[in-house]
Amino acid sequence: MTGGALVVGLGSRAELWVRGLAARGRLAAFCDTTGQRMRVHNEWLTEAGYPPVPEYPAGDFPDVLRRVRPETVVVCTPDSTHAGYVVAALGAGCDVVVEKPLATTAEDLRRIFLAERASAGRVRVGFNYRYNPVHAKVKELLASGVIGEIGSVHFEWCLDTHHGADYFRRWHRDKRRSGGLLVHKSAHHFDLVSWWLDAEPVRVFAEGRLFHYRPGTGDGRFALELTDSPRLERLYGGAPGGYRRDLSPFDPGVSIEDDVAVVARFRTGASLTYHLTAYSPWEGYRVSFNGAGGRLELVVQESEWARPGSAQAAARLSGSPDIPPPVSTVTVRPQWNRPYRVELPPVDGAHGGGDVRLLADVLDEPAADPLGRAAGLRDGIRSAVIGLCANESIATGGVVDAAAALRRITGEPVAAPEGRRG
Ligand SMILES: NC(=O)c1ccc[n+]([C@@H]2O[C@H](COP(=O)([O-])OP(=O)(O)OC[C@H]3O[C@@H](n4cnc5c(N)ncnc54)[C@H](O)[C@@H]3O)[C@@H](O)[C@H]2O)c1
Numbered sequence: 001m002t003g004g005a006l007v008v009g010l011g012s013r014a015e016l017w018v019r020g021l022a023a024r025g026r027l028a029a030f031c032d033t034t035g036q037r038m039r040v041h042n043e044w045l046t047e048a049g050y051p052p053v054p055e056y057p058a059g060d061f062p063d064v065l066r067r068v069r070p071e072t073v074v075v076c077t078p079d080s081t082h083a084g085y086v087v088a089a090l091g092a093g094c095d096v097v098v099e100k101p102l103a104t105t106a107e108d109l110r111r112i113f114l115a116e117r118a119s120a121g122r123v124r125v126g127f128n129y130r131y132n133p134v135h136a137k138v139k140e141l142l143a144s145g146v147i148g149e150i151g152s153v154h155f156e157w158c159l160d161t162h163h164g165a166d167y168f169r170r171w172h173r174d175k176r177r178s179g180g181l182l183v184h185k186s187a188h189h190f191d192l193v194s195w196w197l198d199a200e201p202v203r204v205f206a207e208g209r210l211f212h213y214r215p216g217t218g219d220g221r222f223a224l225e226l227t228d229s230p231r232l233e234r235l236y237g238g239a240p241g242g243y244r245r246d247l248s249p250f251d252p253g254v255s256i257e258d259d260v261a262v263v264a265r266f267r268t269g270a271s272l273t274y275h276l277t278a279y280s281p282w283e284g285y286r287v288s289f290n291g292a293g294g295r296l297e298l299v300v301q302e303s304e305w306a307r308p309g310s311a312q313a314a315a316r317l318s319g320s321p322d323i324p325p326p327v328s329t330v331t332v333r334p335q336w337n338r339p340y341r342v343e344l345p346p347v348d349g350a351h352g353g354g355d356v357r358l359l360a361d362v363l364d365e366p367a368a369d370p371l372g373r374a375a376g377l378r379d380g381i382r383s384a385v386i387g388l389c390a391n392e393s394i395a396t397g398g399v400v401d402a403a404a405a406l407r408r409i410t411g412e413p414v415a416a417p418e419g420r421r422g
Pocket residue numbers: 008009010011012013014031032033034037058075076077078079081099100101126127128184241243351
């Protein structure tokens with residue numbers, strides 16, 4: 001990606017892109033529905049020694065595109081609004097970098113698919129987890145055949161009662177705006193599995209419910225004080241534009257699940273069992289790959305625990321760089337042989353070091369990447385479709401044909417399962 005970039009949606013996630021673009025002299029302008037957050041990002045730029053950029057209200061985006069004439073548009077708005085910006089930017093011939101999930105409905109995925117086909121611009125999806133060196137190591141090991149053909153994947157992700165509760169304090173709590181955690185959060189996890197397996201989903205079944213953050217339950221330990229974090233207070237204090245960042249997770253109006261279980265089948269024949277909980281005492285994940293030649297186990301602890309109201313809890317919510325790095329282990333258990341721990345690269349930076357590497361890959365001259373980390377349109381569609389099919393399965397109680405869902409979006413046939421047992 002070269003040339004100037006327009007960033008749409010100046011909340012907390014945008015800071016990564018704003019800093020990265022400013023450092024490369026490629027930040028052109030901001031666009032948001034709310035002036036306060038654009039102003040705060042400009043203040044941060046000035047404080048860091050960069051020039052501020054023009055701020056545009058989001059009302060008439062095509063007009064903003066005509067005025068700014070960016071080469072790239074970076075979309076960091078709430079999930080259900082991604083498609084409108086992506087389609088408009090592609091229509092203007094821009095490249096687009098869009099935060100995950102690509103979109104929250106199958107109709108929007110189709111609109112984006114068609115818009116990219118008709119445009120000179122290309123879509124990149126911000127799947128930073130692929131760039132975490134530990135996840136890259138897992139990809140490298142699996143691709144090298146260390147456990148042979150993969151029969152199944154067992155994946156558990158625990159969000160703790162700080163981070164997990166945060167999805168119930170603002171727009172994510174509304175399924176129409178986030179797609180629920182199966183689309184908003186699991187998009188990362190479903191992308192990782194699809195990338196690790198190098199395969200598309202063919203069938204999905206799911207169960208899910210709101211178990212923990214039920215209206216009227218909970219207590220003061222779940223309250224978020226914006227004043228505990230100067231960063232959050234500057235961005236969201238005073239609820240500009242009516243955006244409350246600090247609702248109680250137990251307030252009425254939650255339409256998303258906090259406990260979900262998914263069973264899926266991929267085109268290679270491999271099955272996935274997946275569980276996400278958003279109310280765990282610790283934060284982290286365990287992924288086990290069962291292969292014809294052995295088993296590979298990844299365990300990552302992001303936080304053992306944090307006291308409510310502590311500096312550590314506030315740092316985790318505000319994305320502060322002071323968060324201690326995760327503790328990761330990868331163990332290979334070959335059939336008929338002694339298990340061994342794999343030496344892992346050091347972790348440096350947010351999201352296990354994924355953010356800084358994603359930024360370099362998207363914004364700088366792309367280097368050759370045998371691991372294929374650059375995520376484009378099809379990767380964004382693939383991961384969102386698993387979440388959407390899981391939502392449909394929860395709603396209907398049935399098994400959902402994910403291959404058909406993909407076909408309806410791309411108009412292309414998807415090959416039948418080709419593993420040992422289809
Ligand atoms: N890759 C990651 O690890 C990661 C981490 C956090 C967030 N995200 C993604 O980044 C995006 C933004 O998340 P966030 O936490 O910064 O959210 P946020 O709510 O903090 O920020 C969103 C910004 O968009 C603005 N906005 C709202 N509606 C808009 C509209 N219709 N048009 C223009 N602007 C609008 C808001 O005023 C706000 O400034 C989401 O899609 C989220 O899924 C990705």
